[in-house]
Amino acid sequence: MGDFSYHPANGFYVFGSGDDSRTASVNYGQKPVKPHLSDRLHFHLLELAHRFFFNSDASLAPVYRALSRWIDASVFARTLLHLFENVGKQILLRCRQCGDCAIQYVAFQCPESGCPKHIRNGACGGSRNGRCEVYPDRWCIWYRAYQRWASVHRTDEMIRGCVPPRKWELDHSSSWLNFHLGRDHQNGSADFARYCCARSACSHAGDGLCSGQKQGELFT
Ligand code: SF4
Known part of the structure; x- marks a missing residue:
């Protein structure tokens, strides 16, 4: 067993206790450094925006959906919205316009611009002391x-299910429209996406299910 134990001293680890790692309480190997104030403000701002504008359970969700339908039908309105979205998300997230936004899984950071490997569903395992393997001058x-x-105090968000893969066909389209019109990975249309949504903090999953998905209708 010792032959496989090559982790660095004082490394940072997350592990569950008990049989089911999804429901078991989580232990952390090392207390992390507190994020900078600007980082926390960025996080709170985007989480708030997500809760009000990109949550199918929000009271105004039907309004956003109707508005999105109207915008989507006009090339001019669609282009204008995409431009506006792109400028805002460039400033806040260095958005790469993947069209299938996944910032909610990475504590409201962009996995496309923030991770050189574009990994959406967990760290690659190559980081050292919190530093990126590809660019050691950056934090992972x-x-x-x-x-x-x-x-x-919500670290359990990181083990709430798996993250569905990106829908590549949405590349360079408006992720806002894609969300509200049910075109992105959160619409539960693909088996794997439905499986992941049912177990994660999907914005469409107010009751633990994705939009359009019925109780018991899970990936098997
Ligand atoms: S996940 Fe995609 S849409 Fe969201 S900020 Fe990153 S590149 Fe843009």
Whole structure:
């Protein structure tokens, strides 16, 4: 067993206790550094925006859906919205316009611009002391995600299910429209996406299910 134990001294680890790692209480190997104030403000701002504008359970969700339908029908309105979205998300997230936004899984950071490997569903395992394997001058985006969740005592968000793969056909389209019109990974249309949504903090999953998905209708 010792032959396989090559982790660095004082490394940072997350592990569950008990048989089911999804429901077991979580232990952390090392207390993380508190994120900078600007990082926490960025996190809270985007989480708030997400809760009000990108949550199918929000009271105004039907309004956003109707508005999105109207915008989507006009090339001019669609282009204008995409431009506006792109400028805002460039400033806040260095958005790469993947069209299938997944910032909610990485504590409201962009996995496309923040991780050189574009990994959406967990750290690659190559980071050292919280530093990125590809660019050691940067913090690993998942290390920063943990710090953000830890600052609000919600680290369990990081083990709430798996993250569905990106829908590549949406590349360079408006992720806002894609969300509200049920075109992105959160619409539960693909088996794997439905499986993941049912187990994660999907914005469409107010009752633990994705939009359009019925109780008991899970990936098998
Ligand atoms: S739309 Fe894609 S590229 Fe843009 S912020 Fe969201 S995850 Fe990142």
